[in-house]
Amino acid sequence: PNSSIWAVSRLGPNRLLLGTGGGLTEGNLSSAGNWSFRAIPGIDGPVPAVTTASDKGVWVGLHAGLRRWDPASGALGPKLHDKEWVRAVAEDGAQRLWITTRTGLFRLDLRNPRRTPERIELPAQPHFVRSNALLDEIWITSDRGIFVSARGGAIQRIDAAWASPSTGDVVFPQDGSVWVSYRSPVGIT
Numbered sequence: 001p002n003s004s005i006w007a008v009s010r011l012g013p014n015r016l017l018l019g020t021g022g023g024l025t026e027g028n029l030s031s032a033g034n035w036s037f038r039a040i041p042g043i044d045g046p047v048p049a050v051t052t053a054s055d056k057g058v059w060v061g062l063h064a065g066l067r068r069w070d071p072a073s074g075a076l077g078p079k080l081h082d083k084e085w086v087r088a089v090a091e092d093g094a095q096r097l098w099i100t101t102r103t104g105l106f107r108l109d110l111r112n113p114r115r116t117p118e119r120i121e122l123p124a125q126p127h128f129v130r131s132n133a134l135l136d137e138i139w140i141t142s143d144r145g146i147f148v149s150a151r152g153g154a155i156q157r158i159d160a161a162w163a164s165p166s167t168g169d170v171v172f173p174q175d176g177s178v179w180v181s182y183r184s185p186v187g188i189t
Helices: none
Strands: 005-012 015-020 023-029 035-044 049-052 058-062 065-069 086-091 096-101 104-109 118-120 126-132 137-142 145-150 155-157 167-171 179-183 186-188
Touching (some): 005 058, 015 058, 065 086, 096 126, 104 126, 126 167, 145 167
Parallel strands (some): 005 049, 086 126
Antiparallel strands (some): 005 015, 015 023, 104 118, 167 179
């Protein structure tokens, strides 16, 4: 793609979705080992968040809202949170989408056809939300450290030295470890 990559989600074998500064892009790896890219029509502008969900849709976080794209038909769903800058999107094991925005944390039940996001109270300003599928947990980084919701239950703050307010993002490799990035001082644990 001809733009900075802000988010990545796996669409299937040899297929990636890239949230870029210029929109949503699909990347396909050929059997010869070459990548080809195509822009997804109708999703323009910065895409800071993207996730492939169990409802067979791709949820795209925008600077002004959240949209569902159906990769099979190419159809775009209506825009939700149209005044919100979506920072991150992740799905938990109960088919709920967790969404962080500049104004808070929201949860959307993918089984509910109305799809009205509910605000989740958090005593902090959320930065990113990530799914730890291995443990069926949702991790939320914030200006007050890291919070975790196990199996969609109560949200608990992690009391650990590495769960500081300067936390940026978290990643969960398949070996069961947790990698945490920091904004100040810059680093990773």
